[in-house]
Amino acid sequence: MRRFLLAILPLALLSAPSSAREVVTASEPEALSVTVYRDPNRREGQEMNRNWPQGFAMISETRNVTLPAGESTIRFDGVAEGMVAVSAIVTGLPGGTIEKNRNADLLSPASLVDGTLGNRVRITRTNPATGTAASESAVIRTRADGGLVLQTREGYEAVRCSGLPEKLTFDKVPDGLSADPVFSIDTRDPSGGTYQVTLTYLAWGFDWQANYVATLGDTSAKGKVGLSLLSWLTVLNDNGQSFPDADLMAVAGTINVESDFRGLAEPPTARPLRLTCYPLGSTAAGTPVYSYATPVAVPPPPMAMEAMADGAIVVTAMRRTEGLQESPIAVKAIEEQLGDLKLYRIPETMTVAAKGLKQVAFLNKGKVQGEFLYVADCEPYAEFARIDDSDDINFTQILLTMENEEEKGLGAALPMGGMALFEPGPAGTQLVGELDMRDYAVGQDIELELGTSTQVFSRCARVGEREPDDNARKWTKMKAEMTNANNHPVRVRMVIGYPEDFDVRWPRKKARVKDGQLVVEIRLPANSSQTYSWKIRHTDGFLADQ
DSSP, X not given: OHHHHHHHHHHHHHHSOXXXXXXXXXXXXXXXEEEEEOOTTOOTTOOOOSSSOOEEEEEEEEEEEEEOSEEEEEEEETOOTTEEEEEEEEESOTTOOSEEEEOOBXXXXXXXXXXXXXXXXXXXXXXXXXXXXXXXXXXEOXXXXXXXXXXXXXXXXXXXXXXXXXXXXXXXOOTTOOSSOEEEEEEEESSOEEEEEEEEEEEEEEEEEEEEEEEEEEEOTTSEEEEEEEEEEEEEEOSSOOEEEEEEEEEESOOOOOSOHHHHHOOOBOOOOOOOOOOSSOSSSOOOOOOOOOOOOOOOOOHHHHHHHTOOEEEESOOOOSSSSOOOOSSBOEEEEETTEEEEEOSSOEEEOTTEEEEEEEEEEEEEEEEEEEEEEOEEEEEGGGOOTTSGGGEEEEEEEEEOOGGGTOOSOBOSEEEEEXXXXXXXXXXXXXXXXXXXXXXXXXXXXXXXXXXEEEEEEESSSSOGGGGTTOOEEEEEEEXXXXXXXXXXXXXXXXXXXXXXXXXXXXXXXXTTEEEEEEEEOTTEEEEEEEEEEEOOHHHHTO
């Protein structure tokens, strides 16, 4: 009976169907598309975090794959290390997707040792006295989480503890390890064949912002100013993978993001090999190992290599010419509509380099019409006679204003970013200031803060002693005194207060609401000082009932 069972067992094993799937590696991407989304939590005035970008990208890869009949596993090598695996979609397969997997261990010294545990390697030692190298076969007997022990013909010994220069040589890379991140899926194809598939997924570790360079022209007699405006899309890729010859797009605006892409990405790790030698002397403190090697001075890398190590900035454009004329741009992003958002598409394929920045021009306007606007605050609760010359209420803030209309030289959606403002002068073009710009749609008024004016001053407060609250709906007399030291007229905006708090009577002027505040705008002549008398009253509901 025992012989009969022994004879049947091998037959049963041979006839059992195999559940192992054949592993197939997809080709390198034949087409790539990268759509970058801004960090949804980054606000106006905040720069991109180059060390830890919080934006993301949607990446689409087109590859070819040859499947055997039946079930198989497809490996996609070289996906982004910040890949959000749960977002991955594979289209073009006849049998669909059975299961998705993401490798968690990249090829590294530690993973190479762990994957070869119990297998043979070759160890090579070099005699420092003679320079002779000798190799022999060895078996790895421990994992890479402590002292690495090999079994040789001499017995068991710890690597790097003999004091001799040592090198391990592996015959092959263990199965399942790759130098690049890998995404795999299980699929089923009854007949087998070659297919073109598309892998689309979200990836963490991207961001982008707009950068503007504006150059002022001459100020006309009416206080208007012309300027040229050149704008760039700066795309940041913090992943260790490059995306060569990709269709590059950037989405402007803030989309609603509920998922924690950072937590879902879980990038794979490449574990280092840390070797620990057993003490050769006292068990309390190991014998120190001294190095008598003469240090060799390493020459500094060239400038280009330094730039690449810190994150390369690749600029795609031709040099801008001087003046207020539009200059030629080799590659310019094209604005498209994406729901309520704006999408900027680069018309040519671009390489989004690993750990680098990419800049592409998307706007180049040479005849933009602007104006300097001076903003003054009025304080109804201050008494005019008691205002000191050093009080902040005397100063005005300068705004550079533009109308985002095509007939005014613009007419384009302007994404959030920073602006460097320059002005030509006798000593050459000089920096005037750095400004912060929010998102502006076509048709909106653009107002950018430049700082405090030293040419236009304003003093505004009540004339009497009683505050508007004490007058119970009676009018309070106000006084505004404005001075313009420029040799051209300027526009001054007086900010009075909230419309639910005050009524305003200004001679021959009607107060309007701007950004939630009551304002009155005045044209102040050149080299002049003007005084205005007007009235205000409180509209508080409680006081109105008295």
